[in-house]
Amino acid sequence: MNRGELIHQIKTKQSYLCVGLDTDINKIPKHLQSTTNAVLQFNKAIIDATKDCCIGYKINVAFYEVLGAKGWDYLAETLAYIPSTHLKIADAKRGDIGNTSAQYAKTFFETYAFDAVTVAPYMGEDSIRPFLEYENKFTIVLGLTSNIGANDFELLKTSDNKFFYEKIIEQTASWGTPENLMFVVGATQSNQLVYIRKLIPDNFLLIPGVGEQGGSLKEVSEFGLNDNVGLIINASRAIIYASSKEDFAEEATMVAQQYQHAMQPFLNQ
């Protein structure tokens, strides 16, 4: 999927919602937990329930990896079930020296046909380049994250009085283009979002942290949207665990619809 197709999807659906499939076998409804392929069944139900309100799915790789080889089969089957119209993000936060990052890029863009993968920037240019070499794929680099730990290093000041995350975003932005490079900015960081938008006016931002982590959809949308949308808001637990009972899919639809309805006015301002 390229950027033009993504923007088209968002405008057509009137939604910039991405649903995060952080599927934990211990958190899915009890009646499913003991069934065969429970994770896969749950994911399929969630995809059916939300696909009309969202433009993408973010698969949190950790929750599949923990199940061993079987988990990777669930991941592959979940990926295959996502409609081709939807952006498929591997939330993997990989990054290593060049020849190893090339293997990670191949994993998520070839072995598994994701459209995008999240990447950790600490190790610098040669750890990110191999991902950027793929056409019509997106590398989503960690900018300023939503967690409390963001204060430890991301918000340290550099000798030229910038935040460390700013240096990461500025420098990394020069290695790619808005066609192949997005950044993660936590919804809980909306006070920094105005500034980040100035640094990278054109790149899409992937914003987790609305919902369970307490970020505001209104603030994020007001500060983050640009002329070409430029924003994907991810919600995971708030949607997929909206109900722990047999009505989990209906409740997931309801919450996803609430997000979509809340987003619509911002797209038409």
Add this chain to the structure above:
Amino acid sequence: MNRGELIHQIKTKQSYLCVGLDTDINKIPKHLQSTTNAVLQFNKAIIDATKDCCIGYKINVAFYEVLGAKGWDYLAETLAYIPSTHLKIADAKRGDIGNTSAQYAKTFFETYAFDAVTVAPYMGEDSIRPFLEYENKFTIVLGLTSNIGANDFELLKTSDNKFFYEKIIEQTASWGTPENLMFVVGATQSNQLVYIRKLIPDNFLLIPGVGEQGGSLKEVSEFGLNDNVGLIINASRAIIYASSKEDFAEEATMVAQQYQHAMQPFLNQ
């Protein structure tokens, strides 16, 4: 494995060599490439060939992940084949918000029984804590890496005139102890090693980059060893691809022995 056992192993074997299993199906000897379970056969031969000269194995997860679910089976079978006396490191460079890092920690310490896992520090304390909670396991945090990209962010100066990697090491060291926390320091960074040893006199350092990447075993050993060894030097390609012919295992033994012989004098100074 705990720190005492690791130190005992090193002193008994007179070696602080770790062999990196970055096994790439396209780089293993041609006569093996077309056989069933080629990756696994190659790894077993390398382990047999090197186990007397090394104290651990570092499995570079990227090279297994790229093969899909089958790759994770190879990883598991390789892990099972490593003698229980040897330190088993997952080179995975994971790190995410707390609840996701907990899944990654579970993956490498429970689903797969590694003794240690490499972790990327960018997202701060809650991304690292879940790994540190395991007893008799090691969390190996990226300090200063061996690649050219280390210059991009790790060596940026902070407002208090420190390198960014120093802040990472200083802060992270306070979250763990030498019993459960090691740091990655690239062998190509030996000019920084004296200083790093002052920052963290007691923690073990995992040093990649000797060999293919050009780091010096002598410098690293002189600057990095402490009273309790404190050093693990990893070599991957220089050993496992020492020969691309049928004698690959014999050549791997020879190169591993060269490392071990070169290390021995430093342990007895």
